[in-house]
Amino acid sequence: MSAYKIFIVDDDPWYSQILEYHLSLNPDFEVHCFASGKECLKNLHLNPQLITIDYSMDDMTGDELLTKIKHWNSKVPVIVISGQEEISVALELLKKGAYDYLIKDDNTKDLLWNSVLRAMETQSLRDEVNQLHEQLEHKFSFEKTIIGQSPAITKTFKMMEKACKSNINVSITGETGTGKEVVAKAIHYNSDRSKKPFVAVNMAAIPKELVESELFGHEKGAFTGALARKKGKFEEAQGGTLFLDEIAELDLNLQSKLLRVLQEREVTRVGGNELVKLDVRIIVATHRDLQKEVQEGHFREDLFYRVMGLPIELPPLRERGNDVLILANHFIAQYAKENKQPKPKLDESAKEKMLRYNFPGNVRELKAMIDLAAVLCEENIITANDINYASVKGDQAFLAEEKSLRAYTCDIVKYFLTKYNNDVVGVAKRLNVGKSTIYKMISEKEIELN
Numbered sequence: 142m143s144a145y146k147i148f149i150v151d152d153d154p155w156y157s158q159i160l161e162y163h164l165s166l167n168p169d170f171e172v173h174c175f176a177s178g179k180e181c182l183k184n185l186h187l188n189p190q191l192i193t194i195d196y197s198m199d200d201m202t203g204d205e206l207l208t209k210i211k212h213w214n215s216k217v218p219v220i221v222i223s224g225q226e227e228i229s230v231a232l233e234l235l236k237k238g239a240y241d242y243l244i245k246d247d248n249t250k251d252l253l254w255n256s257v258l259r260a261m262e263t264q265s266l267r268d269e270v271n272q273l274h275e276q277l278e279h280k281f282s283f284e285k286t287i288i289g290q291s292p293a294i295t296k297t298f299k300m301m302e303k304a305c306k307s308n309i310n311v312s313i314t315g316e317t318g319t320g321k322e323v324v325a326k327a328i329h330y331n332s333d334r335s336k337k338p339f340v341a342v343n344m345a346a347i348p349k350e351l352v353e354s355e356l357f358g359h360e361k362g363a364f365t366g367a368l369a370r371k372k373g374k375f376e377e378a379q380g381g382t383l384f385l386d387e388i389a390e391l392d393l394n395l396q397s398k399l400l401r402v403l404q405e406r407e408v409t410r411v412g413g414n415e416l417v418k419l420d421v422r423i424i425v426a427t428h429r430d431l432q433k434e435v436q437e438g439h440f441r442e443d444l445f446y447r448v449m450g451l452p453i454e455l456p457p458l459r460e461r462g463n464d465v466l467i468l469a470n471h472f473i474a475q476y477a478k479e480n481k482q483p484k485p486k487l488d489e490s491a492k493e494k495m496l497r498y499n500f501p502g503n504v505r506e507l508k509a510m511i512d513l514a515a516v517l518c519e520e521n522i523i524t525a526n527d528i529n530y531a532s533v534k535g536d537q538a539f540l541a542e543e544k545s546l547r548a549y550t551c552d553i554v555k556y557f558l559t560k561y562n563n564d565v566v567g568v569a570k571r572l573n574v575g576k577s578t579i580y581k582m583i584s585e586k587e588i589e590l591n
Protein backbone atom coordinates (compact mmCIF):
# COMPACT_ATOMS: atom_id res chain seq x y z
CA MET A 142 0.00 0.00 0.00
CA SER A 143 1.38 3.44 -0.86
CA ALA A 144 1.55 6.07 1.91
CA TYR A 145 -1.50 8.13 2.77
CA LYS A 146 -0.53 11.73 1.98
CA ILE A 147 -1.60 14.38 4.50
CA PHE A 148 -1.07 18.18 4.25
CA ILE A 149 -0.97 20.23 7.45
CA VAL A 150 -1.52 23.94 6.83
CA ASP A 151 -0.84 26.21 9.79
CA ASP A 152 1.13 29.44 10.15
CA ASP A 153 2.15 28.46 13.68
CA PRO A 154 5.26 26.28 13.09
CA TRP A 155 5.25 24.97 16.62
CA TYR A 156 1.67 23.68 16.33
CA SER A 157 2.37 22.21 12.90
CA GLN A 158 5.30 20.29 14.29
CA ILE A 159 3.23 18.80 17.08
CA LEU A 160 0.60 17.56 14.64
CA GLU A 161 3.23 16.32 12.20
CA TYR A 162 5.07 14.44 14.90
CA HIS A 163 1.88 12.87 16.15
CA LEU A 164 0.53 11.82 12.75
CA SER A 165 3.95 10.54 11.63
CA LEU A 166 3.74 7.92 14.35
CA ASN A 167 1.67 6.03 11.86
CA PRO A 168 4.18 4.70 9.29
CA ASP A 169 1.43 4.66 6.63
CA PHE A 170 1.11 8.46 6.78
CA GLU A 171 3.28 10.79 4.72
CA VAL A 172 2.93 14.27 6.24
CA HIS A 173 3.78 17.60 4.54
CA CYS A 174 3.60 20.92 6.43
CA PHE A 175 2.85 24.32 4.85
CA ALA A 176 2.95 27.68 6.61
CA SER A 177 0.39 29.48 4.43
CA GLY A 178 -2.71 28.91 2.33
CA LYS A 179 -0.86 29.95 -0.80
CA GLU A 180 1.91 27.41 -0.23
CA CYS A 181 -0.68 24.70 0.23
CA LEU A 182 -2.45 25.58 -3.02
CA LYS A 183 0.89 25.64 -4.87
CA ASN A 184 1.56 22.07 -3.81
CA LEU A 185 -1.80 20.47 -4.59
CA HIS A 186 -0.18 18.76 -7.57
CA LEU A 187 1.35 16.37 -4.99
CA ASN A 188 -2.21 15.03 -4.62
CA PRO A 189 -2.81 15.04 -0.87
CA GLN A 190 -5.47 12.58 0.27
CA LEU A 191 -6.39 14.68 3.33
CA ILE A 192 -5.73 18.29 4.36
CA THR A 193 -5.92 19.94 7.78
CA ILE A 194 -6.15 23.71 7.78
CA ASP A 195 -5.85 26.33 10.46
CA TYR A 196 -8.95 28.51 10.48
CA SER A 197 -7.20 31.83 10.96
CA MET A 198 -4.06 32.39 8.95
CA ASP A 199 -2.55 35.67 7.84
CA ASP A 200 -2.73 35.21 4.09
CA MET A 201 -6.09 33.48 3.77
CA THR A 202 -9.03 32.62 5.98
CA GLY A 203 -9.85 28.95 6.51
CA ASP A 204 -13.08 29.60 4.72
CA GLU A 205 -11.36 30.85 1.58
CA LEU A 206 -8.78 28.08 1.57
CA LEU A 207 -11.48 25.44 2.03
CA THR A 208 -13.42 26.79 -0.96
CA LYS A 209 -10.29 26.75 -3.14
CA ILE A 210 -9.35 23.21 -2.13
CA LYS A 211 -12.91 21.97 -2.74
CA HIS A 212 -12.81 23.65 -6.11
CA TRP A 213 -9.64 21.70 -6.94
CA ASN A 214 -11.03 18.38 -5.73
CA SER A 215 -14.35 18.18 -3.95
CA LYS A 216 -13.63 14.67 -2.69
CA VAL A 217 -10.54 15.40 -0.58
CA PRO A 218 -11.48 15.55 3.12
CA VAL A 219 -10.53 18.85 4.74
CA ILE A 220 -10.33 19.08 8.53
CA VAL A 221 -10.53 22.63 9.87
CA ILE A 222 -8.71 23.34 13.14
CA SER A 223 -9.72 26.51 14.88
CA GLY A 224 -8.50 28.43 17.94
CA GLN A 225 -12.03 29.19 19.06
CA GLU A 226 -15.23 27.34 19.48
CA GLU A 227 -17.82 29.03 17.30
CA ILE A 228 -20.74 26.81 16.50
CA SER A 229 -22.02 29.05 13.72
CA VAL A 230 -18.60 29.07 12.00
CA ALA A 231 -18.30 25.34 12.39
CA LEU A 232 -21.73 24.78 10.87
CA GLU A 233 -20.98 27.09 7.99
CA LEU A 234 -17.72 25.26 7.22
CA LEU A 235 -19.32 21.84 7.44
CA LYS A 236 -22.02 23.06 5.05
CA LYS A 237 -19.30 24.12 2.64
CA GLY A 238 -17.92 20.62 2.65
CA ALA A 239 -15.40 20.53 5.52
CA TYR A 240 -15.01 16.97 6.74
CA ASP A 241 -14.57 17.90 10.42
CA TYR A 242 -14.13 20.93 12.68
CA LEU A 243 -11.74 20.63 15.63
CA ILE A 244 -10.87 23.05 18.41
CA LYS A 245 -7.23 23.62 19.34
CA ASP A 246 -6.86 22.27 22.85
CA ASP A 247 -5.11 19.45 24.66
CA ASN A 248 -7.20 16.81 22.95
CA THR A 249 -6.75 18.06 19.39
CA LYS A 250 -4.07 15.59 18.38
CA ASP A 251 -6.10 12.61 19.51
CA LEU A 252 -9.29 13.92 17.93
CA LEU A 253 -7.36 14.57 14.75
CA TRP A 254 -5.96 11.06 14.77
CA ASN A 255 -9.45 9.59 15.00
CA SER A 256 -10.84 11.96 12.42
CA VAL A 257 -8.10 11.02 9.95
CA LEU A 258 -8.77 7.31 10.49
CA ARG A 259 -12.49 7.85 9.92
CA ALA A 260 -11.80 9.84 6.76
CA MET A 261 -9.56 7.07 5.47
CA GLU A 262 -12.22 4.50 6.13
CA THR A 263 -14.89 6.57 4.40
CA GLN A 264 -12.61 7.07 1.42
CA SER A 265 -11.80 3.41 1.13
CA LEU A 266 -15.49 2.50 1.35
CA ARG A 267 -16.29 5.08 -1.30
CA ASP A 268 -13.55 3.70 -3.56
CA GLU A 269 -14.94 0.23 -3.06
CA VAL A 270 -18.48 1.34 -3.94
CA ASN A 271 -17.17 3.12 -7.04
CA GLN A 272 -15.28 0.01 -8.04
CA LEU A 273 -18.36 -2.16 -7.57
CA HIS A 274 -20.41 0.31 -9.60
CA GLU A 275 -17.85 0.16 -12.37
CA GLN A 276 -17.85 -3.63 -12.33
CA LEU A 277 -21.62 -3.69 -12.44
CA GLU A 278 -21.69 -1.23 -15.31
CA HIS A 279 -19.09 -3.25 -17.13
CA LYS A 280 -21.07 -6.41 -16.49
CA PHE A 281 -24.22 -4.99 -17.94
CA SER A 282 -22.63 -2.86 -20.59
CA PHE A 283 -23.51 -4.55 -23.83
CA GLU A 284 -22.45 -1.48 -25.75
CA LYS A 285 -18.93 -2.84 -26.03
CA THR A 286 -19.98 -5.98 -27.87
CA ILE A 287 -23.23 -4.92 -29.44
CA ILE A 288 -22.64 -1.69 -31.25
CA GLY A 289 -25.51 0.77 -31.72
CA GLN A 290 -27.36 3.58 -30.02
CA SER A 291 -30.68 3.72 -31.88
CA PRO A 292 -33.89 3.58 -29.84
CA ALA A 293 -34.62 0.22 -31.51
CA ILE A 294 -31.42 -1.44 -30.26
CA THR A 295 -31.54 0.30 -26.88
CA LYS A 296 -34.90 -1.35 -26.29
CA THR A 297 -33.18 -4.68 -26.91
CA PHE A 298 -30.50 -3.84 -24.30
CA LYS A 299 -33.23 -3.40 -21.70
CA MET A 300 -34.65 -6.85 -22.42
CA MET A 301 -31.16 -8.34 -22.37
CA GLU A 302 -30.53 -6.90 -18.92
CA LYS A 303 -33.66 -8.63 -17.69
CA ALA A 304 -32.52 -11.86 -19.32
CA CYS A 305 -29.12 -11.64 -17.60
CA LYS A 306 -30.61 -11.23 -14.18
CA SER A 307 -32.87 -14.26 -14.44
CA ASN A 308 -32.61 -17.84 -15.53
CA ILE A 309 -35.62 -17.79 -17.82
CA ASN A 310 -35.34 -19.26 -21.34
CA VAL A 311 -34.95 -16.64 -24.05
CA SER A 312 -36.15 -16.62 -27.64
CA ILE A 313 -34.52 -14.24 -30.09
CA THR A 314 -36.16 -13.40 -33.39
CA GLY A 315 -34.74 -11.27 -36.15
CA GLU A 316 -33.75 -11.39 -39.79
CA THR A 317 -30.54 -13.09 -40.79
CA GLY A 318 -27.41 -11.20 -39.75
CA THR A 319 -29.11 -8.96 -37.17
CA GLY A 320 -26.87 -10.28 -34.39
CA LYS A 321 -28.94 -13.02 -32.75
CA GLU A 322 -25.91 -15.08 -31.80
CA VAL A 323 -24.05 -12.01 -30.51
CA VAL A 324 -27.02 -11.25 -28.26
CA ALA A 325 -27.23 -14.85 -27.01
CA LYS A 326 -23.53 -14.79 -26.11
CA ALA A 327 -23.79 -11.41 -24.41
CA ILE A 328 -26.65 -12.70 -22.25
CA HIS A 329 -24.68 -15.79 -21.28
CA TYR A 330 -21.45 -13.96 -20.45
CA ASN A 331 -23.30 -11.39 -18.37
CA SER A 332 -25.29 -13.95 -16.41
CA ASP A 333 -24.48 -16.10 -13.40
CA ARG A 334 -23.61 -18.89 -15.81
CA SER A 335 -20.74 -16.98 -17.41
CA LYS A 336 -18.03 -19.28 -16.01
CA LYS A 337 -19.75 -22.35 -17.51
CA PRO A 338 -19.86 -23.21 -21.23
CA PHE A 339 -21.80 -21.41 -23.93
CA VAL A 340 -22.60 -24.02 -26.60
CA ALA A 341 -24.14 -23.02 -29.93
CA VAL A 342 -25.86 -25.42 -32.32
CA ASN A 343 -27.31 -24.42 -35.66
CA MET A 344 -30.25 -26.69 -36.47
CA ALA A 345 -30.12 -25.79 -40.14
CA ALA A 346 -26.49 -26.81 -40.44
CA ILE A 347 -26.74 -30.39 -39.12
CA PRO A 348 -27.96 -33.20 -41.38
CA LYS A 349 -31.39 -34.35 -40.18
CA GLU A 350 -30.32 -37.85 -39.27
CA LEU A 351 -27.52 -36.56 -37.01
CA VAL A 352 -29.45 -33.92 -35.07
CA GLU A 353 -30.61 -36.30 -32.36
CA SER A 354 -27.16 -37.63 -31.52
CA GLU A 355 -25.65 -34.14 -31.80
CA LEU A 356 -28.08 -32.78 -29.24
CA PHE A 357 -28.46 -35.72 -26.89
CA GLY A 358 -25.24 -37.70 -27.49
CA HIS A 359 -24.92 -41.41 -28.20
CA GLU A 360 -23.52 -44.58 -26.69
CA LYS A 361 -20.86 -46.64 -28.42
CA GLY A 362 -22.45 -48.79 -31.13
CA ALA A 363 -25.78 -46.92 -31.06
CA PHE A 364 -25.66 -46.79 -34.85
CA THR A 365 -23.20 -47.57 -37.62
CA GLY A 366 -20.31 -45.17 -37.20
CA ALA A 367 -20.88 -44.63 -33.47
CA LEU A 368 -17.41 -45.90 -32.57
CA ALA A 369 -17.31 -44.40 -29.11
CA ARG A 370 -19.63 -42.84 -26.57
CA LYS A 371 -20.19 -39.16 -27.33
CA LYS A 372 -21.65 -36.42 -25.18
CA GLY A 373 -24.40 -34.36 -26.77
CA LYS A 374 -24.57 -30.56 -26.85
CA PHE A 375 -26.95 -30.57 -23.88
CA GLU A 376 -24.37 -32.33 -21.74
CA GLU A 377 -21.57 -30.14 -23.09
CA ALA A 378 -23.52 -27.09 -21.96
CA GLN A 379 -24.03 -28.48 -18.44
CA GLY A 380 -24.29 -25.60 -15.96
CA GLY A 381 -24.15 -23.09 -18.81
CA THR A 382 -26.20 -22.02 -21.81
CA LEU A 383 -27.27 -23.94 -24.92
CA PHE A 384 -27.99 -21.72 -27.91
CA LEU A 385 -30.28 -23.46 -30.39
CA ASP A 386 -30.04 -21.39 -33.56
CA GLU A 387 -32.65 -21.73 -36.34
CA ILE A 388 -34.91 -23.70 -34.02
CA ALA A 389 -37.77 -23.59 -36.55
CA GLU A 390 -35.77 -25.90 -38.84
CA LEU A 391 -36.09 -28.81 -36.39
CA ASP A 392 -38.46 -31.46 -37.75
CA LEU A 393 -41.63 -32.38 -35.85
CA ASN A 394 -40.31 -35.72 -34.62
CA LEU A 395 -37.25 -34.10 -33.04
CA GLN A 396 -39.37 -31.31 -31.69
CA SER A 397 -41.23 -33.77 -29.51
CA LYS A 398 -37.93 -35.31 -28.32
CA LEU A 399 -36.61 -31.87 -27.48
CA LEU A 400 -39.82 -31.04 -25.61
CA ARG A 401 -39.42 -34.14 -23.49
CA VAL A 402 -35.84 -33.24 -22.56
CA LEU A 403 -36.86 -29.70 -21.65
CA GLN A 404 -39.78 -30.90 -19.55
CA GLU A 405 -37.93 -33.65 -17.71
CA ARG A 406 -34.66 -31.69 -17.48
CA GLU A 407 -32.79 -34.87 -18.21
CA VAL A 408 -31.41 -36.54 -21.29
CA THR A 409 -30.77 -40.11 -22.41
CA ARG A 410 -28.02 -40.64 -24.97
CA VAL A 411 -29.08 -42.36 -28.21
CA GLY A 412 -28.72 -46.12 -27.71
CA GLY A 413 -28.44 -45.85 -23.92
CA ASN A 414 -30.65 -45.94 -20.81
CA GLU A 415 -28.71 -43.79 -18.37
CA LEU A 416 -30.54 -40.60 -17.42
CA VAL A 417 -28.33 -37.54 -17.20
CA LYS A 418 -29.72 -34.68 -15.10
CA LEU A 419 -29.45 -31.32 -16.81
CA ASP A 420 -28.94 -27.79 -15.58
CA VAL A 421 -28.90 -25.86 -18.83
CA ARG A 422 -30.39 -22.55 -19.82
CA ILE A 423 -31.87 -22.55 -23.30
CA ILE A 424 -31.71 -19.63 -25.70
CA VAL A 425 -33.36 -20.23 -29.06
CA ALA A 426 -33.23 -18.10 -32.17
CA THR A 427 -35.02 -18.02 -35.47
CA HIS A 428 -35.47 -15.73 -38.44
CA ARG A 429 -39.01 -17.09 -38.87
CA ASP A 430 -42.20 -15.99 -37.14
CA LEU A 431 -42.57 -18.90 -34.70
CA GLN A 432 -46.19 -18.08 -33.94
CA LYS A 433 -46.99 -18.34 -37.63
CA GLU A 434 -45.07 -21.61 -37.82
CA VAL A 435 -47.30 -22.90 -35.01
CA GLN A 436 -50.45 -21.78 -36.79
CA GLU A 437 -49.30 -23.49 -39.96
CA GLY A 438 -48.56 -26.70 -38.10
CA HIS A 439 -44.79 -26.64 -38.64
CA PHE A 440 -43.93 -26.05 -34.99
CA ARG A 441 -45.41 -27.73 -31.93
CA GLU A 442 -47.46 -25.38 -29.83
CA ASP A 443 -46.37 -26.96 -26.52
CA LEU A 444 -42.70 -26.62 -27.51
CA PHE A 445 -43.33 -23.04 -28.56
CA TYR A 446 -44.53 -22.15 -25.06
CA ARG A 447 -41.60 -24.03 -23.51
CA VAL A 448 -38.92 -22.20 -25.46
CA MET A 449 -40.52 -18.80 -25.90
CA GLY A 450 -39.55 -17.59 -22.37
CA LEU A 451 -38.47 -13.98 -22.62
CA PRO A 452 -38.89 -12.94 -26.26
CA ILE A 453 -36.31 -10.54 -27.69
CA GLU A 454 -36.90 -9.08 -31.11
CA LEU A 455 -33.87 -7.80 -32.95
CA PRO A 456 -34.71 -4.97 -35.34
CA PRO A 457 -33.39 -5.13 -38.89
CA LEU A 458 -30.49 -2.78 -39.60
CA ARG A 459 -32.63 -0.59 -41.87
CA GLU A 460 -34.69 0.36 -38.81
CA ARG A 461 -31.67 1.39 -36.76
CA GLY A 462 -31.05 4.77 -38.46
CA ASN A 463 -27.62 6.17 -37.78
CA ASP A 464 -26.40 2.89 -36.26
CA VAL A 465 -25.37 2.02 -39.82
CA LEU A 466 -22.60 4.61 -39.64
CA ILE A 467 -21.65 3.79 -36.05
CA LEU A 468 -21.32 0.11 -37.00
CA ALA A 469 -19.48 1.01 -40.22
CA ASN A 470 -16.88 2.96 -38.22
CA HIS A 471 -16.60 0.11 -35.76
CA PHE A 472 -15.91 -2.39 -38.56
CA ILE A 473 -13.47 0.02 -40.23
CA ALA A 474 -11.52 0.28 -36.96
CA GLN A 475 -11.60 -3.51 -36.63
CA TYR A 476 -10.32 -3.95 -40.19
CA ALA A 477 -7.51 -1.43 -39.67
CA LYS A 478 -6.44 -3.13 -36.45
CA GLU A 479 -6.51 -6.63 -37.90
CA ASN A 480 -4.55 -5.54 -40.96
CA LYS A 481 -2.21 -3.18 -39.09
CA GLN A 482 -3.19 -0.31 -41.38
CA PRO A 483 -4.20 3.26 -40.73
CA LYS A 484 -7.95 3.66 -40.37
CA PRO A 485 -9.68 4.54 -43.67
CA LYS A 486 -12.23 7.37 -43.57
CA LEU A 487 -15.78 7.34 -44.96
CA ASP A 488 -16.49 10.34 -47.17
CA GLU A 489 -19.93 11.94 -47.40
CA SER A 490 -20.87 10.12 -50.61
CA ALA A 491 -20.17 6.74 -49.00
CA LYS A 492 -22.16 7.63 -45.90
CA GLU A 493 -25.08 8.80 -47.98
CA LYS A 494 -25.03 5.65 -50.10
CA MET A 495 -25.03 3.42 -47.02
CA LEU A 496 -27.81 5.32 -45.30
CA ARG A 497 -29.99 4.97 -48.41
CA TYR A 498 -29.49 1.22 -48.62
CA ASN A 499 -31.89 -1.26 -46.99
CA PHE A 500 -29.35 -3.99 -46.03
CA PRO A 501 -31.23 -7.24 -46.60
CA GLY A 502 -28.22 -9.08 -45.06
CA ASN A 503 -28.21 -6.71 -42.06
CA VAL A 504 -25.07 -6.27 -39.90
CA ARG A 505 -23.31 -9.25 -41.49
CA GLU A 506 -23.72 -7.65 -44.91
CA LEU A 507 -22.54 -4.28 -43.62
CA LYS A 508 -19.38 -5.88 -42.24
CA ALA A 509 -18.64 -7.60 -45.56
CA MET A 510 -19.34 -4.34 -47.38
CA ILE A 511 -16.91 -2.40 -45.18
CA ASP A 512 -14.16 -5.04 -45.41
CA LEU A 513 -14.34 -4.89 -49.20
CA ALA A 514 -14.52 -1.08 -49.27
CA ALA A 515 -11.45 -0.87 -47.03
CA VAL A 516 -9.53 -3.02 -49.54
CA LEU A 517 -10.79 -1.15 -52.61
CA CYS A 518 -10.44 2.42 -51.39
CA GLU A 519 -7.69 4.74 -52.59
CA GLU A 520 -5.69 7.06 -50.35
CA ASN A 521 -7.48 5.68 -47.34
CA ILE A 522 -10.78 7.37 -48.20
CA ILE A 523 -13.85 5.23 -48.77
CA THR A 524 -16.15 6.82 -51.35
CA ALA A 525 -19.53 5.74 -52.74
CA ASN A 526 -17.68 3.89 -55.52
CA ASP A 527 -16.08 1.55 -52.98
CA ILE A 528 -19.45 0.62 -51.49
CA ASN A 529 -20.84 -2.46 -53.25
CA TYR A 530 -24.12 -4.16 -52.59
CA ALA A 531 -22.99 -7.77 -52.59
CA SER A 532 -26.04 -9.60 -51.37
CA VAL A 533 -28.63 -8.45 -53.84
CA LYS A 534 -29.03 -9.22 -57.49
CA GLY A 535 -31.01 -7.86 -60.44
CA ASP A 536 -34.20 -5.95 -59.68
CA GLN A 537 -33.61 -6.22 -55.97
CA ALA A 538 -30.25 -4.48 -56.30
CA PHE A 539 -31.86 -1.75 -58.32
CA LEU A 540 -34.52 -1.16 -55.69
CA ALA A 541 -32.41 -1.81 -52.61
CA GLU A 542 -31.10 1.75 -52.47
CA GLU A 543 -34.58 3.20 -52.01
CA LYS A 544 -33.89 6.32 -54.05
CA SER A 545 -36.35 9.00 -55.11
CA LEU A 546 -38.17 8.54 -58.41
CA ARG A 547 -36.17 11.47 -59.80
CA ALA A 548 -32.88 9.80 -58.84
CA TYR A 549 -34.00 6.54 -60.49
CA THR A 550 -34.95 8.49 -63.63
CA CYS A 551 -31.49 10.05 -63.73
CA ASP A 552 -29.90 6.58 -63.27
CA ILE A 553 -31.86 5.25 -66.25
CA VAL A 554 -30.96 8.21 -68.47
CA LYS A 555 -27.31 7.91 -67.42
CA TYR A 556 -27.31 4.19 -68.24
CA PHE A 557 -28.57 4.85 -71.78
CA LEU A 558 -26.22 7.78 -72.32
CA THR A 559 -23.26 5.57 -71.43
CA LYS A 560 -24.57 2.80 -73.66
CA TYR A 561 -25.08 5.13 -76.64
CA ASN A 562 -21.94 7.23 -76.36
CA ASN A 563 -23.60 10.25 -74.79
CA ASP A 564 -25.89 10.70 -77.81
CA VAL A 565 -28.47 12.89 -76.08
CA VAL A 566 -30.79 13.17 -79.08
CA GLY A 567 -30.79 9.42 -79.72
CA VAL A 568 -31.38 8.57 -76.03
CA ALA A 569 -34.20 11.14 -75.76
CA LYS A 570 -35.90 9.44 -78.68
CA ARG A 571 -35.51 5.96 -77.26
CA LEU A 572 -36.84 6.95 -73.83
CA ASN A 573 -39.52 9.13 -75.32
CA VAL A 574 -38.53 12.24 -73.38
CA GLY A 575 -37.64 15.71 -74.63
CA LYS A 576 -33.90 16.20 -75.22
CA SER A 577 -34.11 19.41 -73.15
CA THR A 578 -35.05 17.24 -70.15
CA ILE A 579 -31.76 15.38 -70.56
CA TYR A 580 -29.74 18.56 -71.17
CA LYS A 581 -31.26 20.02 -68.01
CA MET A 582 -30.23 16.94 -66.00
CA ILE A 583 -26.69 17.38 -67.32
CA SER A 584 -26.49 21.13 -66.76
CA GLU A 585 -27.82 20.79 -63.23
CA LYS A 586 -25.24 18.10 -62.61
CA GLU A 587 -27.85 15.47 -61.79
CA ILE A 588 -26.05 13.38 -64.38
CA GLU A 589 -22.33 13.39 -65.01
CA LEU A 590 -21.22 12.31 -68.46
CA ASN A 591 -18.39 9.82 -68.75
Ligand SMILES: Nc1ncnc2c1ncn2[C@@H]1O[C@H](COP(=O)(O)OP(=O)(O)OP(=O)(O)O)[C@@H](O)[C@H]1O
Pocket residue numbers: 286287288289315316317318319320321322323324386428468504505508
Ligand atom coordinates in the same frame (compact mmCIF):
# COMPACT_ATOMS: atom_id res chain seq x y z
N1 LIG B 1 -24.79 -4.81 -32.99
C1 LIG B 1 -23.68 -5.43 -33.41
N2 LIG B 1 -22.48 -4.91 -33.11
C2 LIG B 1 -21.36 -5.47 -33.58
N3 LIG B 1 -21.33 -6.55 -34.36
C3 LIG B 1 -22.49 -7.10 -34.69
C4 LIG B 1 -23.73 -6.58 -34.22
N4 LIG B 1 -24.73 -7.33 -34.71
C5 LIG B 1 -24.15 -8.28 -35.45
N5 LIG B 1 -22.80 -8.16 -35.45
C6 LIG B 1 -21.87 -8.97 -36.23
O1 LIG B 1 -22.57 -9.34 -37.43
C7 LIG B 1 -22.33 -10.69 -37.75
C8 LIG B 1 -23.64 -11.47 -37.77
O2 LIG B 1 -24.14 -11.59 -36.45
P1 LIG B 1 -24.84 -12.95 -35.92
O3 LIG B 1 -24.15 -14.15 -36.45
O4 LIG B 1 -25.01 -12.81 -34.46
O5 LIG B 1 -26.24 -12.78 -36.65
P2 LIG B 1 -27.50 -13.79 -36.62
O6 LIG B 1 -28.69 -12.94 -36.49
O7 LIG B 1 -27.26 -14.84 -35.59
O8 LIG B 1 -27.42 -14.38 -38.08
P3 LIG B 1 -28.11 -15.76 -38.63
O9 LIG B 1 -29.57 -15.59 -38.48
O10 LIG B 1 -27.69 -15.75 -40.05
O11 LIG B 1 -27.53 -16.85 -37.82
C9 LIG B 1 -21.32 -11.19 -36.76
O12 LIG B 1 -20.04 -11.01 -37.32
C10 LIG B 1 -21.49 -10.27 -35.56
O13 LIG B 1 -20.31 -10.18 -34.84
